[in-house]
Amino acid sequence: MLLSDIQAKLLIVDDLPENLLALEALIKREDRIVYKALSADEALSLLLQHEFAMAILDVQMPGMNGFELAELMRGTAKTKNIPIVFVSAAGREMNYAFKGYESGAVDFLHKPLDIHAVKSKVNVFVELYRQSKAMKQQVEALEQSRREQETLLAQLQLTQVELEHAVRMRDDFMSIVSHEVRTPLNGLILETQLRKMHLARDNAAAFTMDKMHAMVERDERQIQSLIRLIEDMLDVSRIRTGKLSIRPAQFDLTQTVAQLIQSFAAQISAAQSTVNFNPGPPVVGQWDEFRIEQVISNLLTNALRYGAKKPIDVSVYIDGDHAVIDVRDQGIGISKENQLRVFQQFERVSASHATAGLGLGLFISEQIVAAHSGTITVQSALGEGALFRVRLPRVQKT
Template identity: 80%
Template sequence: MLSEIKAKLLIVDDLPENLLALEALIKREDRQVYKALSADEALSLLLEHEFAMAILDVQMPGMNGFELAEMMRGTEKTKSIPIVFVSAAGRELNYAFKGYESGAVDFLHKPLDIHAVKSKVNVFVDLYRQRKAMKQQVEELERSRQEQEALLRELKSTQNELEHAIRMRDDFMSIVSHEVRTPLNGLILETQLRKLHLAKDNASAFTMDKLKAMVDRDERQIQSLIRLIEDMLDVSRIRTGKLSIRTSPFDLSELVVNLVESYAAQIAAAESVVTLHASEPVIGVWDEFRIEQVVANLLTNALRYGAHKPIQVRVYSEGSEARVEVKDQGIGISAENQKRIFQQFERVSASHAVSGLGLGLFISDQIVAAHGGTISVESEEGCGSLFRVSLPL
C-alpha cells in the first residue's frame, strides 16, 4: 500500500524557530523530517538520504536557497527532488521567475498559510509515493519477466535433454536389439543345423573335431551375450553408486601380457598384429578384474577401429603412476568426437558399422576414476588413436 512507503522531507532554514514551526506543520507518523540550518548541512543530508521533497528558505547567509537549488539540479542523485521555496519577499513576479529558473516547483510565502503548507506537502508526498510504488511495480515486473525468461530457458533445456534422452533410448534399443540378435541368430542357426543332422541320422556331422568346433562357436556367441549383459549391469551399478572396487597388489605388466595372449584369436580375426612393451614389473594396488576390463575394452576398440594395421600396447611406470597405452593406426577420432566418446551409448562414428553398445569407454572411464586415475585420448581423424590409462601406484 502507498501509506506503507515512508517519505523523508527536508526543510532548510537558518533560523531554528522556523524549522521547528515548519516541522510541526508537516510532521506525521508516516513521514520523517530532516532539518538543516545551512546549505552545507542540507547538501550532506541530500547525499545521504532520498527525499520526497525539499522546502528551502530563500534568504540564508552564505549560500542562499536559489544557489542550493541550482546545485541540487546539477547533481544526478538530487536533480529530481521537488523544491518548494519559502520567501518573505512577497509575490514579486521577477522574484518568482528567479525561483522557477533555479528549479522550484512551488512557492510558500511568509507568513505561512497552514492549510496551504499542509496541502502542498501532501500533494508532493503522494506523488513521491506513487512514483515509488510505480518503480517497485516496474522492478517487480522486470524481475518476473527475467524469471519467466529463465524458466523458459530451463524448460527449453529440459525439453532438449528429454528429446536427446528419447533419441538415445531409441538408438540404444536399436543397438541392443542388433547386438543381442547377432549371437542369438548364430546359436539358433547352429541349433537348427544340428536338429537337421539329427533328423537325418547324420552321425558324421558329430565327430569329435566337429563337436569341438561347434562348442567353440557356441562359447563365443554365449560370451558375446554375457559381455552385453555385464556392460548393461555395470552401467546400472555406476548410476546407483554400487560399482564395487576390490583392491589387492598385483603386477600390471603380467596382467596385460596374459590378456594380450588370450586375445590371440580376436587379433587374428582382425587381421592385425599386437606389439607388447611390458618388460618391467609394475606393481600396484588395484582391482585386478576391473583393470583387466579396462585394458580389454581399449584393446577391443583398437581391433575394431584399427583398420587391420599393427597395434602397440605399452605398460610402464612414471613417477607415482602406472601407465597403460594402447595405440592403433586406424580411422582416428575427430576433436568433436573425442569430447563425447566417454559418454554412455556413444561410439566413434555412425558411418563405421561396428558392433558394441557404446558403453566400453564410459565404463572404463568410471572404473579408472574410481581408482583415482585418469583415461585420456590423443588422436586425429585418419591417423589412429592413442589411449592412455594413468593409475596411482
C-alpha cells in the same frame, strides 16, 4: 505494496529554529519523517544521505540563501528532481516568487503561512512521490520478473535440448541393443534348430565328438557375447548411480597384461592381426585387477576392430609415480572431432565401419580409470592409427 506503506521524507530548511519546529509540527505525520536543517550546508549534507519527497526552503538565510541552494540541487543528479517550495517573509513587492520559479521551485509561500495551504500542498507532493515510488517499484518488479522469465525460458530450452538428446540416445541405444543382442541370439537359435533337425532325422553322424566340440565353442562365443553386452549395460547403470565398485589390491600389471593377451589368442587370430608385447620389469601397484583387465580388454578389442589387420603394439612401463599402459594400432585412425566423442556413451570410433558392440567400452573404461584417479587419452589422426594411453597412480588414495 500499498501507497500508505511508502514512507516519505521531507526536508525543511530555515535559519531560525522556532520556524523549523513550527513547520515540522504543521506537516509531520506518522507516515512521514521530517529532517530539519539550519543552513544550506546542513541541507546539502542531508540531501546526499537521503531521498526526499520534497524540500521546503526559506529564501532569506545567512551565507547561501534558498535560491542558491535550489540551483545547487538542480545541478546534482541525485537531487535535481526533488520538488522545491520556497517560503519567504518578504513582501510580495520583492518579486521573490518570480525568482523562485526561475530557480526551479514548484511553489512559493509567503509568511505568515496559511496552515491549510501548507498541509494541502505537502499532501499533494507526498502523494505524487508515493505514486512515483510505487510505479518505480512496479517497473523494477516487472523487469525482475522479465529477467526471471528469460532465465526460466533459457533453462527450459536447455532442458528441452537435453531431453531431446536423451531421447535420441535412448532410441540409438535401443536400436543398437536390439541389433547386438539379436546377432548372438540368432546364432544360438539357428544352432538349436539345426540340432533339432538332426535329432528328428536320427542323424547321429551330426553329433560326433569333433562336431560336438565345435558346437559348444560356437555356443560359448555367442553366450559370452550376450554376457558382455549385459555386463556393459550393468556397468553403465552402476556408473550413473555412483555404485561402480573399485577394490584395490596389489598385483603386477605387466603379468596381468601378458596373461590377458594370451587369452585374446582366438580374437587376434579371427582379426588376422598380431599383438606385439615384450614384457619388461614388474610394474606393481594397487588397483582393482578385474576392472583394469576390463579396460585393457576394451582397448585391445578396439585395436583389433579398427586396426586394419596390422600389428598392434602394447607396452607397460613406469613413469614416476604412475604406471602407464599403451595400446597402439596402425588402423584407420580417429579424426580430431571424433577424439572428443569416443569416450561418450554409445559412440563408435568410426561410424563408417560396421562394428559390433554398444559403443560403451571406452566410456566405461574412462569411468574405471577415473575411479582409480587416473587418466585415459587418445592420440590419433585419420589413416595413421591410434594410441590409447592409460596412466594409473601406483598407490590409490584412501
